[in-house]
Amino acid sequence: MQISPSTTANLNLKLLQTFLLVAEHSSFRAAAEKVFRSQSAVSAQIRHLEEQLGIPLFHRTTRRVHLTAEGLQLLECAKRALLEVESGLRLIRESADIRRGKVSLSCSPTIAETRLARVLAAFEKDYPGIEISVRELTSAALFESIRRREVDFGIGPIVDTTEFQFEPILEDPLYALVPKRFLNTAKDTISLATLTNMPLLVLSAATALRRMLEATLRERNLSFTTRYEFAQAQTLISMADAGLGAAILPRVALPTRASRNAFALRIVNPPLIRQVAVITLKGQSLSPASERLVQLLQELIPEPQERVRSLKRPKLEQA
Structure with a gap:
């Protein structure tokens, strides 16, 4: 089917959309x-479309309507054309949305105080028109803020629930910051049983971390x-440094400089590892701006050794 450029210039999307509906249902009614x-x-x-093209698109009878050979050709072309238009419009909307608007999130304190700043700084540099709102919340309040749709998404621990969906971004083992007055060791690990012989700072x-610790102890x-x-976490660190007890902390919260008064020992037997994820309600979709911020979280929050190696999750506590 050959159609001149002057003819296609006069076609409009409404005519093509009507044509597609009639073709799909084989019925004008x-x-x-x-x-x-x-x-x-x-x-x-x-009829107007057929006159513009100079060809019949449908065979009409008293009982049914069906496409001519040329109508079948136009059907395929029109489907592709409308898909391209819809795709282009979507990209335009997304491009506009990511330059303005708002993103709100809630974040676990240990992540907020150690890793979130560099992500937000990178995002604001690329998208200065986006207004970002952050709430620093312990896990119970964090999940409730997502449940109530007070935020677009959360950054926090993976828990055993079907209400939320989790996109893992970080594997974060637990450590003990043990005052040297309680222990003299050349090792870099400590068993959970050994820790229970000391006063603990928790x-x-x-917090989900506390509940995970208690479940493992039971x-x-x-x-x-x-x-x-x-x-x-910073309060626990200062208390451990003062020798008041062994602080149980995720690795992200450990001091960047080694303490002169305490050992940082990874907990083993059993090893305790929390997985941190981007958390949304099941079936929830994010705005383009939120999706871009999530991409940056995945790229910038974990160090290479902390990236999640598997989406399979161990048995976890209930939300």
Whole structure:
């Protein structure tokens, strides 16, 4: 089917969309019902399209409507053309959305205080028009903020639940910051059983890390004593440095410089590892700006050795 450039210049998308509806349903009446127009109006649009092209597109009988050979050719062309237009419009909308708008997120304190700043700085440099709102929350409040749609997504621990979807970005083993007055060792690991013989400094019960620790202790028939619990990892570090107890911390929260008063020992037997993820409600889709920020989180939050090697998750605590 040969169509002159002057003819195609006069075609419009509405005519092609009407043509596609009639072709799909083999009926002028069904196509008219889809667009809430009269059957005669739809028939007039198809006649106008046929007159522009100079060829019949449908065989019409009293019982049915079906495409001519040329109509079949146009059907394939029109489908491809409309898909290209829709794709182009989507890209234009996404390009506009990523230059303005808002992104809101909630974040686990240990990630917020150690890794989030470099991500936000990189994002603001590339997309200065996007307004970003961050809430630093312990896990219980973090999941509730996502559940209530108060934020677009969260950055926090993976837990065993079907309510949320998790995109893992970081494997974060637990360490003990042990005052040297409690232990003299050349090793870089410590067993969980050995730790329970010391006073422990732990994060509050509102954190997923605390609940993971307690669940593991129950499985091993172990218990611990603590005189202090805090919401912030930095407080635990200063308490351990003062010799008040062994602080249980994720690796991301460890001091960048070795303490003169305490050993940083990886917990083994069993090893304790939390997985940190981008968290959304099941079935939720993100805006282009949020998706770009998530990409940067995946790229910049983990160090090479911390990247998640498998999406398979161990048995975890309930949200």
